[in-house]
Amino acid sequence: MELEPLRMQVFFPASLEIQEELLKAGFRVPYDKESGRKTPIPVVVSSREERRIRRSRLLKARDFESDGKFAMLSGEKTSIEFELTERGFLVLRPKPIEYHLEEMGFVSVPPRVWGTWASFSLPFSAYNELVDFLAEVRKDNGNGFYTASRGSGGRIEVYAYKGRKGKDLGIPVFGYSLGLHGLTLAEEYFLEKAKENEVPEERLRYIKLGLRKRKETKAGLKVGLVWENGRPVEITLKLSTTEPRVKIQGLYGEIVGKSRGELARTEGWYIVVHAGDFITALETVGRAFGGNPY
Template sequence: MEVELERMGVFFPASLEIQEELLKAGFKVPYDKGSGRKTPIPVVVSSREGRRIRRSRLLKAKDFESDGKFALVQGERTLMELELTERGFLVLRPKPIEYHLEEIGFTSIPPRVWGTWASFSIPFSAYDELADFLGDFRKDNGNGFYTASRGSGGRIEVYAYKGRSKKDLGIPVFGYSLGLHGLTLFEEYLGEKAEENDVPKERLRYLKLGLKKRKETKTGLKVGIVWENGRPVEITLKLSTTEPRIRIQGLYGELVGKSRGELVRTDDWYVIIHASDFITALEAVGRAFGGNSY
């Protein structure tokens, strides 16, 4: 099964592992006060509706318009393939076809201490198709699953988690791989930054800028439904890691944050979960406001 996403955002700046790899190679991450050189680690973003952001935050895009202060990035496409295995696992494979690179905006809490660092939004119109696709894995008993909600204004997100202690994680994740390798815009961006930072270009081929789950990485996927003005509009999937904590030496002292995984060279994107957990979580949030017949 394959669906087209409404939007996708992978916050690679949340990874101290990637920051350390770039620092060791000679890049000024994220900013060197003395020389003024900076190499912000990009957020990889794709939005079907397009996106308006400050021009200074747009690092690289294939197609955009700008008035000097703001940039309007045209609509982009990302697909997600859902693959079932014989052992009952569900493999989610995001495939960014059109995307852009952003510098993260100001936040009061540094990304390295966030839980969630990747999000994928599926249009709610795919709900019935997803439920049919995973119907054989449906469990009569949803004990052990709980729901929580958050929201502001007319927008409310309801998500599911498995086990009372897993509220910050969602459902268990058994493997994942996300990385910057193979993204043409990033390769162009990194080449430009190598020149600015006087980093020999031959050094780039040895960099590991992908992340893969370690055995000890505490990982979960929040499966939720977003409601706007009383109507469900999208299915949201959020990848979170919370432990272990790691330390690196930044440009201006020690940095502490949450591990995002093991550094690898890969252009393969995937998240592995139990199919039964996914359908149970999806139907739990579908029932949160009175059933899943909309």
């Protein structure tokens, strides 16, 4: 089954592993104080709706208009394929068909210490499709699943987690692969930055800008619903990693953060969870305000 998300954001600046790989290759990441040269690690973003951001934050895009201060990006298309395996796993395969690259804006908490670093939002109209698609693997009545919420005013996000210690993760993730390889805009961006940083172009063939789950990586997927003014409007899927800690030598000192996995030259994106966990989490948040959400 394939669905078209409303939004997709993968925060590769949250990975100290990728930062270290670029530093070792000779890139002055993210900012060289002496030359004033910036080499930010890009955030991969796709939005079905038009998006307006500061022009200075837009690193690469195929189609946009700008007044010099702001950039207007047209709606972009991406998809997520949901695949059930014979062993009861659910494989989510995000496909960034149309997207752009952004620089991280200012945040009070640096992304290297975030839990969540990849987010996908589906329209709530996909809820019934997902429930029907996964009906045959429904085995749990919701025992052992809990909910947490965030937000205020008319917009609240409720997500489910498995086990009392799973609040920071959601449901267990058994594998994932996300990377900047195979993305034409990312390849063009790093070619330009290689010239700016005086890095030999052929070195780009060997650096690893993708991430896969290590055996010791604590990873989870937060399956949630966003409610606006009492009505569900979005399904949210957020990949989080919390352990182990990782330490690298940055341009200006030691940097510590959360590991995002092992470096790899990734070919495609995927996230693997138990199908039974996914549908139980989805139906748990669906019942969060009593009854069915549809």
